[in-house]
Amino acid sequence: MKGRTGATFASPITLSRQWLTGVTFPPERPLINVSQAAPVAPPPAAMLDEMARIVREDPDAHRYGPDLGLPALRAALAARWQQIHGGTVTAAQVAITSGANQAYCSATAMLCAEGDAVILPSPWYFNHRMWNDIAGIDTIALHTGDDLIPDVAAAAALITPRTRAIVLVTPNNPGGVEYPRAVVHAFYALAKARGIALILDETYRDFDSRNAPAHGLFVEEDWDQTLIHIYSFSKAYHIPGHRIGALASSPARLDEVEKFIDSVTICPSQLGQRAALWGLTNLDGWLADERAEILSRRAAVIAGFAPLAAQGWKLLGCGAYFAYVEHPFAMPSDTLAQRLVQEAGVLMLPGTMFTPPGDASGQRQLRIAFANVDTDGIAALFKRLLSYQP
Incomplete structure (x- = not known):
């Protein structure tokens, strides 16, 4: 083949x-x-009850919805990021995707042409490497040591004119390590200085052991010109089969992401989005x-x-x-x-x-x-x- x-x-x-x-x-x-x-x-019983109610009573849950997700969910997630990290995040800077994997695929499809390069710390999340291969994106391995923490100077040495992004996953999959706040900010500064994107995948952020915010990137001026933030509702609310993730970046980038989503899934799951919105509102405890x-x-x-x-x-x-x-x-x-x-x-x-x-x-x-x-x-x-x- x-x-x-x-x-x-x-x-x-x-x-x-x-x-x-x-x-x-x-x-x-x-x-x-x-x-x-x-x-x-x-999911918890109360969420299951709400999902059953939605299936029976909300006809819109069975129809196409907006490509970039339910406006109410986009607004609620933007408010949550502001609450946690400070700074300014608006609904227009948030897209809902069919899982965090689609968030990554759409982000790199928006950033990269075939033959461009993305830096992945190794060991890496295998689906990131798989998608890069499929899309014709060159994966540049940023090898980590025994502490599994990527080094910003080593990353800087790997950047070429073909490089479009550096990817960080924290808490890390597969390594489990939580990247120190200073490391995340150093990578953001590097990406901004070199005119490339920092894709920060926080799929597991709800299980970070630190009580303080893991970073303050949303406080940075014009953060959406450099940062592409990825999140997943799957782990938080036990709904991986409903495929609901999120991506935050600039509205102009999301216009391009919308093309990808419309070509692949048209829209995220309507039931899953409604469940995620209900979870954000009711399940903090x-x-x-x-x-x-x-x-x-x-x-x-x-x-x-x-x-x-x-x-x-x-x-x-x-x-x-x-x-x-x-x-x-x-x-x-x-x-x-x-x-x-x-x-x-x-x-x-x-x-x-x-x-x-x-x-x-x-x-x-x-x-x-x-x-x-x-x-x-x-x-x-x-x-x-x-x-x-x-």
């Missing part, structure tokens, strides 16, 4: 699911699945409890890791939904990940899925997505890893 999709690799989630084929998991050792970050629990639970799981990972560290494992990053680890075994991580399914009943993704082909660090790394396992499940996972001998 010669289509654009042939330029990229198979979906890591789909590929890893194939490792389960033909494998049985006895009752005393059920599968521990820490491969995917999307919440599997349904519930979301605070969700954050507290995720932070308790993060603490359980950090507190329980010492025995693994004694066996040579390294915890490179931990936050939001993820822990990113280095394994001690003399085999590449993609081989180890498949063997862990068969021999330990554990499904996780290898670092090779988040790094350039042949990258030595990816061969030693694994991502643990712990959002769907409680503290007892984390303890059981670590027990299996401790006892595993290839």
